[in-house]
Amino acid sequence: MSEEQVKSLLESVGAADCELAAPRSVEARVMNAFRARQAAQFRRRATAWGLTAAAVFTVALALSRVAFGPTTHAPAATVNASAPLKGASESQPIQRSEGAVVSATRLGDVSAHNRPAVSVPAYTPKQPAPMPREVVTEFFPLMDPAPPLDGAALFRVRVPASAMQAVGLPVREERLNDRVQADVVVGEEGLARAIRFVTVPMR
Amino acid sequence: MANVKVGSMLEDDHQLLKRAADGDEASFTTLYRRRQAQVYRFAFHMTGSESAAEDATQETFLALLKSGARFEPGRGSVVSFLYGIARNQVLRIIEKGRLEDWNAAAEEIPNQGPDALDDMTRHETILAVRSAVVSLPPQFREVIVLCDLEGESYEDAAAVVGCPIGTIRSRLSRGREMLGRKLGPGRGENKARSISGIARSAP
Numbered sequence: 001m002s003e004e005q006v007k008s009l010l011e012s013v014g015a016a017d018c019e020l021a022a023p024r025s026v027e028a029r030v031m032n033a034f035r036a037r038q039a040a041q042f043r044r045r046a047t048a049w050g051l052t053a054a055a056v057f058t059v060a061l062a063l064s065r066v067a068f069g070p071t072t073h074a075p076a077a078t079v080n081a082s083a084p085l086k087g088a089s090e091s092q093p094i095q096r097s098e099g100a101v102v103s104a105t106r107l108g109d110v111s112a113h114n115r116p117a118v119s120v121p122a123y124t125p126k127q128p129a130p131m132p133r134e135v136v137t138e139f140f141p142l143m144d145p146a147p148p149l150d151g152a153a154l155f156r157v158r159v160p161a162s163a164m165q166a167v168g169l170p171v172r173e174e175r176l177n178d179r180v181q182a183d184v185v186v187g188e189e190g191l192a193r194a195i196r197f198v199t200v201p202m203r
Numbered sequence: 204m205a206n207v208k209v210g211s212m213l214e215d216d217h218q219l220l221k222r223a224a225d226g227d228e229a230s231f232t233t234l235y236r237r238r239q240a241q242v243y244r245f246a247f248h249m250t251g252s253e254s255a256a257e258d259a260t261q262e263t264f265l266a267l268l269k270s271g272a273r274f275e276p277g278r279g280s281v282v283s284f285l286y287g288i289a290r291n292q293v294l295r296i297i298e299k300g301r302l303e304d305w306n307a308a309a310e311e312i313p314n315q316g317p318d319a320l321d322d323m324t325r326h327e328t329i330l331a332v333r334s335a336v337v338s339l340p341p342q343f344r345e346v347i348v349l350c351d352l353e354g355e356s357y358e359d360a361a362a363v364v365g366c367p368i369g370t371i372r373s374r375l376s377r378g379r380e381m382l383g384r385k386l387g388p389g390r391g392e393n394k395a396r397s398i399s400g401i402a403r404s405a406p
Contacts, residue, residue: 001382001383001384001386001387002383003376003379003380003383005383006379006380006382006383006386007351007379009328009332009386010332010336010347010351010352010379010382011351011352011354013328013329013332013333013352014351014352014353014354016325016329017244017247017248017329017352018244020240020243020244020247021239021240021243021244022239022240022242022243022256022257022260022261023257025257026239026243026257026260026261027232027235027236027239029261030235030261030264030265031228031231031232031235033261033265033268034223034228034231034268035228037268038226038228041226
């Protein structure tokens with residue numbers, strides 16, 4: 001058979017097979033995979049936003065340590081909390097003892113991965129002053145819906161008052177840049193889960 | 204605002220691919236339905252197996268989702284890009300030895316003409332040619348499939364295979380020579396005629 005005859009034969013077979021196509025089941029599997037990939041990308045973006053928020057509060061914590069030093073706390077006077085907060089260094093969370101009502105199921109120890117990224121030298125005041133009683137708001141969730149929480153740590157940070165406005169609290173425009181104290185619940189995965197604002201009334 | 208039908212046939216493959224990479228399901232569906240038959244036929248003629256062709260088609264479009272951002276319009280068409288991905292999938296299947304013995308499976312002969320014997324002869328010829336193509340070494344098989352069965356140009360085939368056009372020509376010539384020996388001398392014209400469905404004189 002000559003090359004031309006083979007070529008002609010092949011072209012005939014190609015024409016005869018031109019109706020061949022993948023069955024509908026292949027399309028269904030491909031489209032399901034497409035949708036699953038889109039859902040996974042959405043979850044990754046949501047996680048990235050959560051990590052960004054956690055990073056912002058971590059930086060705020062570090063800056064507060066640089067500017068103001070670590071603080072020790074007298075028993076918090078709140079309608080929900082009944083136990084005092086222990087003193088904290090820059091590398092340890094404030095340990096919440098039993099009885100506090102927070103959105104997390106339990107508060108665990110800080111592990112290596114969720115310590116503040118910036119190392120701040122410890123500050124020991126010569127004469128620790130007695131702390132005034134604190135007033136706190138309720139916890140405002142930062143993730144909706146929030147993934148399951150296995151463990152968390154509580155960080156005391158200093159943030160601009162605009163953060164209060166971000167969760168729906170009214171703040172006067174001229175006060176938006178003022179610094180306020182806040183407690184941030186950070187999950188073991190490093191995501192900021194909830195925030196409450198703390199005021200220390202002047203004596 | 205005029206309704207713009209996203210993923211319409213008026214949009215070229217590259218526009219559809221870009222939108223699909225951005226998460227537009229309608230564009231991805233349009234692109235899949237427009238090109239899946241070519242990919243499937245290529246895989247089927249390379250492997251001789253319907254199930255292998257289905258797997259290769261599915262994996263090709265899933266890989267397109269992942270690597271679509273790497274497509275450069277100046278280097279070739281989306282079809283060539285798809286063929287290139289499908290080629291890798293098919294070669295992987297061939298290397299793993301996942302091909303079924305499709306010759307052993309009974310295949311229903313489509314009744315397309317007034318003469319059942321003509322239909323049988325036609326179908327037998329098609330099967331014989333497919334079998335001969337699948338028996339070729341992969342480097343000759345792929346150029347036969349791309350150029351003679353799928354009607355792609357030498358330039359597009361060279362882009363898919365990743366070799367010079369001269370290599371495509373020489374492999375085509377060699378592949379046709381090998382097929383001529385497999386299919387038998389002097390019967391090419393009759394075989395081609397039977398496939399094209401030119402009926403015998405009525406009894």
